[in-house]
Amino acid sequence: MRAHEAGALHADISNQGPAWLRTPEDVNALMPALWPRSVTREADGAVAVAGLSVRDIAAEFGTPVYVLDEADLRSRCRDFRAAFPTEDIFYAGKAFLCRAVVRMIAEEGLHLDVCTGGELATALSAGMPPERIGFHGNNKSVAELSRALDAGVGRIIVDSFTEIDRLTALARERGVRPRVLVRVTVGVEAHTHEFIATAHEDQKFGFSLAGGAAANAAFKILDEGVLELRGLHSHIGSQIFDASGFEVSARRVLALQAQIRDARGVELPELDLGGGFGIAYTSQDDPATPQDLAKRLRKIVDSECAAENLAVPHLSIEPGRAIVGPAVFTLYEVGTVKELDGIRTFVSVDGGMSDNIRTALYDASYSATLASRASTAQPLLARVVGKHCESGDIVVKDEFLPADVQAGDLVAVPGTGAYCRSMASNYNHVPRPPVVAVRDGQARLIVRRETEEDLLALDVG
Template identity: 55%
Template sequence: MLPPADSLAPEWLSVPEDANDLADRVWPASATRDAEGVLVIAGVSAAELARDHGTPVLVLDEDEVRARARAFRTAFDRAAAEHGTTAQVYYAGKAFLSTTVARWVVDEGLRIDVCTGGELAVALAAGVAPASLGFHGNNKSTAELERAVEVGVGTVVVDSAIEIERLAAITARTGAVQRVLVRVVSGVHAETHDFLATAHEDQKFGFPVGDAADAVARIRELPGLDFAGLHCHIGSQIFGVAGFRESASRVLELHAALLEGGPVPQLNLGGGFGIAYTRVDDPTPIAQLAGEIVEAVAEGCAARGIPVPALSFEPGRAIVGTAGVTLYEVGTTKDVTVSSGAVRRYVSVDGGMSDNARTALYGAQFSARLASRAGGGEPQLSRVVGKHCESGDVVVDHEYLPADLVPGDLLAVPATGAYCASLSSNYNHVPRPPIVAVRDGRARVIVRGETIDDLLARDAGIDGAHAPEGDQ
């Protein structure tokens, strides 16, 4: 008989019938358990991964990334074709970018969106054609813009009047012509965490709708800038299409007005499509997303008597998020009784907010499962925490784990492919973990883990610690 739901558990978290199950949509499609109950991803066991690469380790299922990239490209291609237009899909590199992942998504027909000089450098190092890159960012430096123009980045998404003039000066000096989109704040409030909502008025990105026409007019005056269209992104980790439909409608109003002054060939509606982090999350299927969003644009254009522009989209999390699983080793467990008499088990692992800051930053919810064996006993309400000197160092806030969990067990946290490695740090001087790709029973390191020596190598005071000032 299952134990009653613990009073400390949130309403959405139910007691599982089996604390070893792997919930659909949360884990990579390849995730299974072997005869001994060990977690296996793409044919590689968690025990083997921990033995060969240590813990923590971020495991990335290559076929999951490729399949989801391919699904987005196919879905938007088909939806666009049904309404007489075309679609481009950019992988949002901020979710996670390495040269290997860049090559995977390009292989599957995607372009890549970068938002810093560093991300641009990674994409170029991967051999990605500059013309297939989009460059975002609210504060691109002159050096970053110069590099973008120099290598021939396909599209720069301009974010301010200052950036327009900065870019115009570069093109005037070099004789180049740079294609640009204007980022617009549609005012649609996405149902997501405040830090993830990017289309409300009081925030740092883009031009308010009322100011965008002036920005476009200025761009059209400048011979070195080629106005390609509008861009709008409403946020991240969004389920459903209502926000996208409303945002598209508002931006199309501006789009139609701008057509009176010249062509507006492209409309980029950004990304932000959500994924399942827990079994109660219900993300909208990719084909449905594409079909309904493109249909909304087509309807909006028909109502205004204008042609459907070429469309672009920028999924990141929805491509790489579910492909990632982080493995940890359990260090300690501790049962804590609160004033109500309820008990929560604290499970400490050998990573934490340095490799997954999302829980601390956004109150993000994750799942967890025992990975080195099948657990026994009744499911016990647990909180997975890290090793850092912060009470907010939580990896998984609420989860039911097997009662017989002990130090030395491996714990797996799924859906960590997006914004975990990207947001990682060396807090408390903890080295960042390796990233290992798995496919067809084989594993390979695609980003090397850091060592203590790597951390010390950046400390300029070590070699010359006792040298007199001025001699260093």
Template identity: 50%
Template structure:
């Protein structure tokens, strides 16, 4: 198993993260358990800053909180000089309750509710990524009622498809997100925003998808957007101060994944931005980014306790754990692949292939298919790597499962940042 960040195998053959063994974490906090390598999260933030500083461009980098957000993480992002991208009133409330500066928050979403827009306006959110024609008039009216101008980006779809799962492609023409460049919607939206007295249009946003391993799609989208911006300057006199190219930087889940180093990717994007603006005689805008998975994905681990083991001769071996699709939905949703190991027996050779399944009442409740493991025994501790993004964030109470605790580990210390749900939590609010 690949061991990112501070993860190590101890001399006694146990997995340790942040200097704390998985067994000690499971004993103290229970299972299932989400464990985050705090040092690795911080290093990923710093890598983005270093790489962007090396380009010489004015930049802003905001963490895409949909990947995973809690108050402790919001505070960590503030400490590392990151902005925050939120997509709902709940994410915004979480960030604000952590004391995150609202001026460094962007509000995204293809269907922002009036209540969410008012919440953001009252808080003083720094930027709104406008996603639809309908939103323009509503935001202008609400900003006027609040006595302010809302700083905005227009989200466009450049018609470029990322080489990724169709569910996480967002830049193609057939997308629920943004306004299309090719059919005139984006130009219509920009004109309406420029005519709106309570909107301050800073620039343009696009995002072509997630878990992308090269810059090919981003560079193609960037070329189209810059050509379009040159036309908008000619037609309406609009010059973008900001160009937000989203995020989507891929991570390694298994050996099959070969993501481009983010330093190389950012250097290529910056070079293309310089060349493209020079070609169209456009001023160089600020470059904004919104990485999520690439910041927290490899820093996260899930620990489970092995329950039953079932062998079907000539068919498959199953090992069941005490969680499942309620805290690990991506395998069922996307066919995502993960590496697994017995955290208390890391130095033992694999004996057979096992499919790790959860305890929920669905045949599709699969954590990982046909993975090499030593013969699992009830009570063993099973670790799944790279579960820091879209796991806790997408967790559910299906089958009345309780959401796991979340702990941050660093320098031999562990702190619980999200407590485990209780049975009382499960029925709170019910009649």
């Protein structure tokens, strides 16, 4: 697809300079890969989701607001389910979790991965069967592990020798034998931002493969016989497009499987290759489909198992961003437009880094479009910024918007389902936005907007 078909132009394209011309039609266009599948631009120029205009959403729920296309989210669950029909698919709840989403992914046949007591509480309160829950985390407390055991979660991914001892003691007290996987740090440098790469040696997660800790953790669990060791787990990072990292990870983890078999005579029945599958945030991103991922991962695992003379283990994966990320966009209202001659134009919206920290934290790129109307004005290279007292409060670094963008317009930013509401804050005492699910032309509130009363209720001083 040509870049000008994206409906969004970014810094890498803008560097081509003024000779690279765009038209109002380009700016009004919507690139399907960036938006929920039901999003269209109506005859009056307003963006609509599942048949409901964003103007109606803003009028009823205010802005900023996260807008979730429920049919889109469910269809992405089904895409993964169809591509991985015999594997376990654990939706990574850290991407975005609320009770409504728990119910959606449960109804679509997915499992759920949680990594804190709060996420576990949300899952259980929404009725997720505990046997379909996996519990991650590098520093699970005694209280968190106790609750997981008492609830009967399906598996716990152990992350340290301290945790193995802690969990073993709790299991002995209760007379239970929880299923566990050992998280292995395989030494793979994923091609992603350093803060979301999780398989290189110098980071907090898992047991080192190169240093022998991973093998020793497996031996310890097997020798003590209290916990049921089901397999190994590897997660190499997030927003990954290159499958070569998964190939290296699988090769190293399966070599450890063979080492465990040779040393203890036990062939572990499960393997979790994690998640981190990338999505399109801009026209420059080209993510793999679930079908492509399934084909590549199966080929990798089958080949490595054959090389190690291992039976192919039961495979599980953990997509989070790939399911919820494209299913949500954030709707803002423009407050001010500030032109700096010869530099750039700043379009300030009524949210910012408190509802999307990823641009500031990871230098993430996003797209944006004028959503409340179409425009015949010429394109204007703008920076969409928030209302916070911080120069790094940037939502979209570089984007072409119509030159007549003005206060009161609605601007929509796609691809905000993952890690935006989950990482939202109250910086500058700004209440966090609501989440609205839209289906068949109807909108319902699934996470309400915070209020100033909510903020003050926590302030006991």
